Amino acid sequence: MSPDSVALIYAYTAVGVGALLGLAGIGGAIGWSVIASKYVEGIARQPEMRPVLMLQTFIFGGLAEAIPIIGVGIAMWFVFANPFMGAARAALGG
Numbered sequence: 001m002s003p004d005s006v007a008l009i010y011a012y013t014a015v016g017v018g019a020l021l022g023l024a025g026i027g028g029a030i031g032w033s034v035i036a037s038k039y040v041e042g043i044a045r046q047p048e049m050r051p052v053l054m055l056q057t058f059i060f061g062g063l064a065e066a067i068p069i070i071g072v073g074i075a076m077w078f079v080f081a082n083p084f085m086g087a088a089r090a091a092l093g094g
Helices: 003-045 047-080 083-092
Strands: none
Touching: 003 047, 003 083
């Protein structure tokens, strides 16, 4: 395997990891903004439901934040244990 092909694999992996982390961050931010806006809207409609809505907001906010954290874990797997290098070595026979 030539050094150029190794560098190309790592470069494409870095681009993919950057896209994954960027989209995960944007998705988490959009999720939190939708959850927070619906929370405020629910309090405006029924102020007596504030404690129940707050609990549900934190539960669903945690679920919305779990997706970017999982994305970070997958990105770190691609960075530190790049599966594409093993596949390339197996395909090229060395």
